[in-house]
Every structure is written in structure tokens, then in C-alpha cells.
Amino acid sequence: MNLKDMTGLQIMQAIASGELPFAPIAKTVPMEFEAAEEGRVVFKATANETHTNPMGGVHGGFAATVMDSVTGCATHTVLGAGVGYGTIELNVKMCKPVPFNKTLIAEGKVINKTRRLVISEGYLRDETGSLYAYATATNMILS
Template sequence: MNPQQMSGLEIMQAMCAGTLPAPSMSETIPMLTEKVELGEVHFKVKADQRHLNPLGGVHGGFAATVLDSVTGCAVFSMLEAGIGYGTIDLNVKMCRPIPQNKELIAIGTIINISKNLGISEGQIVDEDGKLYAHATATCMIIRA
């Protein structure tokens, strides 16, 4: 099916199933879509040597990018075919350093969706539920 005729949920589910390619950003910041439901998405993420700051720790931009992606995709999962979105506000809180070479889970969930705005939240956690970073995002819904 043509992605332009698919809803956001259908596109995200096709990426999760591997029938549509992942966005190229997932090559820069390793993000693998693991679960997609209406208003909720889960990514497996892992920072590596490409994501380090001058001190040798994982750069905060890694968490910010992952959280921007997962919150945006939660909004996208709510949109009809042909409707786009763009982040207009992202508020990120770093709770502890992101470890290098450890698989983490990024979860995005919808808080509210209206005609013009989608509000969502995201978190990066480990397998035990330990919180590494949290974000809220507001996305503008773009109707062509």
C-alpha cells in the first residue's frame, strides 16, 4: 500500500513489521520500533561510541533525539492518512546518565490530541523500569 494512503498507525505498524523501511534517523541514533498501538509506541534504543560527549559520556542529544522521536510517533499513531505533524515544543529532563552499549526502552504515549495539537510524553527506561530521561512534547498537526 502507498504510505500516503496509510494512517500514522498503519505506517508505524508497517515499520515495526519491517514492511516499510525505518526512517534514516534510526541509522544515526539506533532506534528499533518494538511495539505500536494507537497512542503508544515503544522503541529499543542503544547509545554507542558515536554518541559520546567530550567527557566520554553519552551526549544529552541522544536522549533528546530519542524522546523527540518517540513522543512524535505517539502523536503520529493517532493521525489519519495524509496528515503530518511537527514538534513545536520539547521539554526534556535527564534523570541519570544514559549508559553506553546498554539496550534501553523508549516509550511514548499520547496525553491529548485535538484538531491542531498533539501532546505526548516519553520516557527512557531500562528493563527494570529505572528512569533515565523523561519528556513532554507538543506537536503541531499539519493538515495539507
């Protein structure tokens, strides 16, 4: 099936199942697609030494990129075939330092959709539920 004929949810589910490749950013910022349903996606993300900031910790851009990815992909799950989106605002709160080489769970959820905008939120947590980053995003619908 042509990507232009697939809904956003169909595309996200095809990526999650391995039928379609994940975006190349997932090589730079290691992310694996775990699940996609309408209005929600789940990734796994693992920072490594290539994400080091000048102080020796994980750069904040790691969490920001993961949050932009999950909020955007959650947005994509509520869009029709041939409809795209663009992030127009991303607000990320860093709650505690992201550890190296520890797989974290990233979840994105749509919280509101209008004719032109989708608002979503994202969480980056460990397996115990401890919060590392929280984000809200506004995406413009591009048809």
C-alpha cells in the first residue's frame, strides 16, 4: 500500500510491527517502537555515550528529541490518509538526569484535536514509573 493511502494510525502500526522502517532519527537517538493505537504510542529509548553533554551527562536534547517523537507520532495516529503535521510548539520539563545505557519507556498521548491543531503530551519513565521528562506539544495539521 502507498503511504499516501494509509492513515496515520496505519503507518504508525506498520512501523511498530516492523512492516515499515522507523525514521532515521531512531539511529541517532536510539528508539524502538513498541505500540501504536489511536491517540497513543509507546517507544523504548536508550541514551548512550554518544549523547554526552560537556559536563559528562546525557544531553537534554536526548529527552527533547524523544518527547518530540512520541508526541508527534501520537498526533499522527489521529490523522487521515495523506494528512501530515508539523510541531509548532514543544515544551519539555526535565525532571531528573537521564541515565546512560538504561532503557526508558516513552509514551505519547493526544489530549485534544481540533480542525487545525493537535495537542499531545509525553512522558519518559523507567520501569518503576519514575519520571525523567514530561512534555506537551502542539502540532499543526497539514492537509
